[in-house]
Amino acid sequence: EEAKKLGLPIFAITQTNPDHDDFDEKNLHKTGALCSIIEAIKTTDGTLKVIIQGLIRAKLKTILPHDKFFTCEIDIAIEQKVTTENSEVLGLIKACIDNFTKYAQYNKRITAEVVSSLSKVQSPQEILYMIATYVTAPVKKKQQILDEDNIEKKFFKLLEMLKTEIEIGGAEERINRSIQEKFTKHQKEIYLNEQLKNLQPKFYKLEMRF
Numbered sequence: 001e002e003a004k005k006l007g008l009p010i011f012a013i014t015q016t017n018p019d020h021d022d023f024d025e026k027n028l029h030k031t032g033a034l035c036s037i038i039e040a041i042k043t044t045d046g047t048l049k050v051i052i053q054g055l056i057r058a059k060l061k062t063i064l065p066h067d068k069f070f071t072c073e074i075d076i077a078i079e080q081k082v083t084t085e086n087s088e089v090l091g092l093i094k095a096c097i098d099n100f101t102k103y104a105q106y107n108k109r110i111t112a113e114v115v116s117s118l119s120k121v122q123s124p125q126e127i128l129y130m131i132a133t134y135v136t137a138p139v140k141k142k143q144q145i146l147d148e149d150n151i152e153k154k155f156f157k158l159l160e161m162l163k164t165e166i167e168i169g170g171a172e173e174r175i176n177r178s179i180q181e182k183f184t185k186h187q188k189e190i191y192l193n194e195q196l197k198n199l200q201p202k203f204y205k206l207e208m209r210f
Helices: 002-006 087-103 112-118 124-134 139-147 151-209
Strands: 010-012 031-042 048-064 071-076
Touching: 002 031, 010 048, 031 071, 031 139, 087 112, 087 124, 087 151, 112 124, 124 139, 124 151, 139 151
Parallel strands: none
Antiparallel strands: 010 031, 031 048, 048 071
16 A cells, blocks of 8 residues: 555565465565566455556565565566577467467456567566466466576466466367257256156047047
8 A cells, every 4th residue: 555655566465385374484485577567456345456567577586575565676577588589489489479369268367468468578678577467377387487587488487387288278178068969868868758757648649549
């Protein structure tokens, strides 16, 4: 709330154990992101919901004591540059974009506009973090990408994550299709049995007449 009032950025980091509610420096990852606050809303139960936008990757140095809120010292992480000569990284970027397009078939949050906007992003880091934001993967896996300094290894981890999620999405789709087919078949059998039951009295009446 104080950062929003003063127009200051905040440093966002994740916990090593999300089930641990109390603040403990030992329970914090060291790598996070310096973020600007887009919107802060306090709900009726007193919970503060904040929409933030990542600006740059940073690493936690020291948490400083304060009466009302936490402050800290951070080191800005210098991102590795990618040149046109780095064919391995360029190949990984293309593979990630292609697989993200496939993954969009299984994730309803990813609209056609999101996939289209990705082609307009120039920075390799922006491409990487944008894709990672939409992938429904464990926080632990995403944190590994954030922790990694080597850009080639970062994209390789992202590609692995995408392929895993595509496999899961494909398996879920096959299971749902199989269940639907069995359900449809069962419904047809029930309908046919009901029709036969309705026809039997008619046949009986016809036999009696003869």
